[in-house]
Amino acid sequence: MRAWLVFALGLLATVVGALWTVQGLGYVGGSVMTGDRFWAIAGPVVSLVGLALIAIGLRRRRRGLP
Secondary structure (H helix, E strand, C coil), rough: CCHHHHHHHHHHHHHHHHHHHHHCCCCCCCCCCCCCCHHHHHHHHHHHHHHHHHHHHHHHHHHCCC
C-alpha cells in the first residue's frame, strides 16, 4: 500500500475516532451515538489505530517505500 494512502487512512481514522469520542461523551448532539458509552470507548481505540497508521505512513515516506 502506498505511503500516502496509509497516511490518509490514518488521518481519517483519527478524525472519525475523535468525533465518535465526543459524541459518545455527549458533547455533540443529534445522533443515536450521543451519550452512548460504546462510542466513548471505541472512539479512542480508532484514534490510536489512526495515529499508528499515520506514523507508519510517515516512516514509509521517509524511507521512500511505496
